Amino acid sequence: MPEFLDVLTPAHFLLAVCVTALGGFVKGAVGFAMPLIMISGMGIAIAPELVVAGIVIPIVISNGLQVARAGFGAAGEALREHWRYVTVVCVMILISAQFIRFIPSNVLFIVLGVPVVGLCFIQLIGWRPRLSPRMRRPFEWGAGLLSGTLGGLAGTWGPPTVLYLLALETPRDRQMAVQGVIYGLGSVMLLLGHLRSGILNSETWGFSASLVVPALLGMWLGFRLGDRFDQERFRTVTLLVLMVAGVNLIRRGIMG
Structure with a gap:
């Protein structure tokens, strides 16, 4: 029996696979939101440290x-x-990941x-920072x-990256x-950071590895069917659902 099932019920594992x-x-x-969906969805019933390890x-x-x-x-x-x-994203992911156990x-x-x-709300209202050339650096x-910092603690640095690129008026x-570069290098730093922090350990790495298959199957289906959706409407509904799930995480933190 996989070791992670000692800390996770079969029902919770099924929830993690579906999410x-x-x-x-x-x-x-x-093209976005997988970490946010995994965090907010699994966080409904699974311990937060295990959620972070799983993603x-x-x-x-x-x-x-x-x-x-x-x-x-x-x-x-x-x-x-x-x-x-x-560079700053990668360094801060490594650093901030070390504080999660405390x-x-x-x-x-x-x-x-x-x-x-917060990040879903900003995207829903369409706000973007305005930047003068001298303020770029x-x-x-x-x-x-x-x-x-958000990446190391919460496993998500995608939405701030989107805002960063919009502020620089990066062509679509x-x-x-x-x-792809920022997410790819950042995710490697997240892996290294949580190997160092102990979040990814002998009990949890199997859980994280077991979620690769449903993630890839979901991506494959998304690639095939994505063009059939009204992209903007689908994006808006996704963000609204994520906001509700995020509010529930905050409720759990406040009320237990």
Whole structure:
């Protein structure tokens, strides 16, 4: 019997598989939100440290596929242009991941829920920061600091990255390549960070690895069916559902 079943009931494992498949489907269809869906969905019933452990390996594999899909030439160009942001994100993921074991469970639910709600709300209202050319470099450092900190603690740095690219007015056809690089390298740092923090250990790595298959099946289905959806409406419904789930995580943190 897998060791993670000692800390996770079969019903909770089935929930994790279904939520991961849904997250993979949304990522394949619209290119975002898998970590947010996994965190908010699994957080309904599963301990927060186990949730964070569970997302790590599926994120690494799925983001690696995203980099390959965008093309390694485009990835290299993106890295040269955005190296400051990428560097800060990666360093901060490694650092902030080390603090997760020192955060009480109820506070961790809030740490997971607040970014989900806040980042989804910002995307729903369509807000984007306006940036003057002279502020680009300070903005890169500051945005990278925020994204990396959220990434290490909550496993998600996608929405802040989208806002960062919008602020720089990155052409839409280049955004996927840039996101692939940032998500890919960041996910490797998340893996290393949580191996170091102890979140990913002999009890939890099997749980995380077992979620790779539903994540990839969901992505495959999303790739095939994504073009059949009204992308903007699907994105809006996804964000609204995530907000509700995020509010529930905050409720769990406050009320227990």
